[in-house]
Amino acid sequence: xxxxxxxxxxxxxxxxxxxxxxxxxxxxxxxxxxxxxxxxxxxxxxxxxxxxxxxxxxxxxxxxxxxxxxxxxxxxxxxxxxxxxxxxxxxxxxxxxxxxxxxxxxxxxxxxxxxxxxxxxxxxxxxxxxxxxxxxxxxxxxxxxxxxxxxxxxxxxxxxxxxxxxxxxxxxxxxxxxxxxxxxxxxxxxxxxxxxxxxxxxxxxxxxxxxxxxxxxxxxxxxxxxxxxxxxxxxxxxxxxxxxxxxxxxxxxxxxxxxxxxxxxxxxxxxxxxxxxxxxxxxxxxxxxxxxxxxxxxxxxxxxxxxxxxxxxxxxxxxxxxxxxxxxxxxxxxxxxxxxxxxxxxxxxxxxxxxxxxxxxxxxxxxxxxxxxxxxxxxxxxxxxxxxxxxxxxxxxxxxxxxxxxxxxxxxxxxxxxxxxxx
Ligand SMILES: Cc1ncc(COP(=O)(O)O)c(C=O)c1O
Numbered sequence: 001x002x003x004x005x006x007x008x009x010x011x012x013x014x015x016x017x018x019x020x021x022x023x024x025x026x027x028x029x030x031x032x033x034x035x036x037x038x039x040x041x042x043x044x045x046x047x048x049x050x051x052x053x054x055x056x057x058x059x060x061x062x063x064x065x066x067x068x069x070x071x072x073x074x075x076x077x078x079x080x081x082x083x084x085x086x087x088x089x090x091x092x093x094x095x096x097x098x099x100x101x102x103x104x105x106x107x108x109x110x111x112x113x114x115x116x117x118x119x120x121x122x123x124x125x126x127x128x129x130x131x132x133x134x135x136x137x138x139x140x141x142x143x144x145x146x147x148x149x150x151x152x153x154x155x156x157x158x159x160x161x162x163x164x165x166x167x168x169x170x171x172x173x174x175x176x177x178x179x180x181x182x183x184x185x186x187x188x189x190x191x192x193x194x195x196x197x198x199x200x201x202x203x204x205x206x207x208x209x210x211x212x213x214x215x216x217x218x219x220x221x222x223x224x225x226x227x228x229x230x231x232x233x234x235x236x237x238x239x240x241x242x243x244x245x246x247x248x249x250x251x252x253x254x255x256x257x258x259x260x261x262x263x264x265x266x267x268x269x270x271x272x273x274x275x276x277x278x279x280x281x282x283x284x285x286x287x288x289x290x291x292x293x294x295x296x297x298x299x300x301x302x303x304x305x306x307x308x309x310x311x312x313x314x315x316x317x318x319x320x321x322x323x324x325x326x327x328x329x330x331x332x333x334x335x336x337x338x339x340x341x342x343x344x345x346x347x348x349x350x351x352x353x354x355x356x357x358x359x360x361x362x363x364x365x366x367x368x369x370x371x372x373x374x375x376x377x378x379x380x381x382x383x384x385x386x387x388x389x390x391x392x393x394x395x396x397x398x399x400x401x402x403x404x405x406x407x408x409x410x411x412x413x414x415x416x417x418x419x420x421x422x423x
Pocket of ligand 1: 036108111185189190248249258259
């Protein structure tokens with residue numbers, strides 16, 4: 001039998017670890033504050049849709065044959081039209097849903113779009129700018145594909161545009177390269193939960209226009225908002241040339257692995273070429289289910305679901321403020337996450353989770369993986385780049401999955417354990 005070490009694995013397998021989110025999905029604990037799992041899925045609506053489809057398929061075997069078959073790589077036209085309608089009417093994305101619906105394409109989750117965009121845009125050594133901290137599902141593939149990641153400071157309003165300007169300048173001086181991409185999650189960011197105000201959205205768009213950088217707007221949480229947010233950055237992109245806009249059904253519908261995007265034409269062509277080799281196409285049956293959901297049910301489902309998420313957020317914030325030791329937390333107005341940082345710089349959130357939290361039935365995501373394993377940050381004086389370092393005294397607490405009473409109980413328990421550990 002072959003020795004398992006004898007295979008010539010690709011280099012990346014030796015320095016990229018399993019996704020922290022995937023690693024944590026396997027734990028079954030009483031107090032689950034880890035991955036961004038939606039806890040409020042309108043299962044009754046999906047049950048009705050499935051029942052409706054079961055009748056339709058028996059009556060119309062040709063439709064069933066098509067829906068259980070391969071389809072176009074970028075998605076079925078009838079589904080893209082439905083998505084285009086929602087994107088233009090509700091999100092105000094500047095596309096004509098009657099004539100420009102083919103600007104929309106779908107992927108297997110927005111995770112696939114993130115990966116395919118990086119795969120399409122990045123050669124080893126190319127430069128990407130992200131907030132610090134940033135969604136690890138974007139950061140890790142970026143590093144895997146050989147990107148130089150420059151992380152930019154954030155505050156309670158998200159990424160700070162003047163540091164983006166600085167990072168571009170330093171990229172040119174230090175690497176001789178204009179960055180290829182700026183990645184942001186403007187509405188209730190993952191992991192910090194912050195929302196970019198309108199003036200920052202505008203400034204970031206202008207910066208990307210001035211420096212010819214593709215702005216990747218990941219709108220994963222845009223529909224899960226407790227108050228009205230500023231419009232998407234994509235609304236400024238009148239000729240669909242600067243912003244790659246990504247949405248997902250995972251948070252606002254169900255985890256059926258469908259992401260949707262509006263990409264500049266030439267970017268879309270390359271991303272779909274990549275997708276063609278990754279999975280050929282997204283399952284048509286799932287598009288059918290979601291087509292019915294987006295056409296008839298989403299508004300009601302959101303009306304019911306958003307107040308329930310808000311309740312969960314409030315339960316978490318209240319319990320955290322009452323029981324956690326000295327530190328700071330963010331104050332999200334939507335999405336799934338609160339970010340907490342201990343005042344004690346020596347607190348090791350990752351070690352604490354393994355040694356204390358998990359044995360006590362508690363799970364969160366330690367902050368470390370939201371910083372690139374190898375990356376660059378702007379030096380204190382602003383004139384240089386230096387290796388970026390993770391802030392290990394942080395954690396991402398997800399309020400989306402557990403009900404409010406479990407959140408209150410679990411966060412109080414976590415607070416007591418943290419207080420015992422770090423005072
Ligand atoms: C910011 C962000 N982008 C993208 C994704 C990927 O979502 P999906 O692949 O389920 O569409 C997630 C999932 O948690 C996310 O938080």
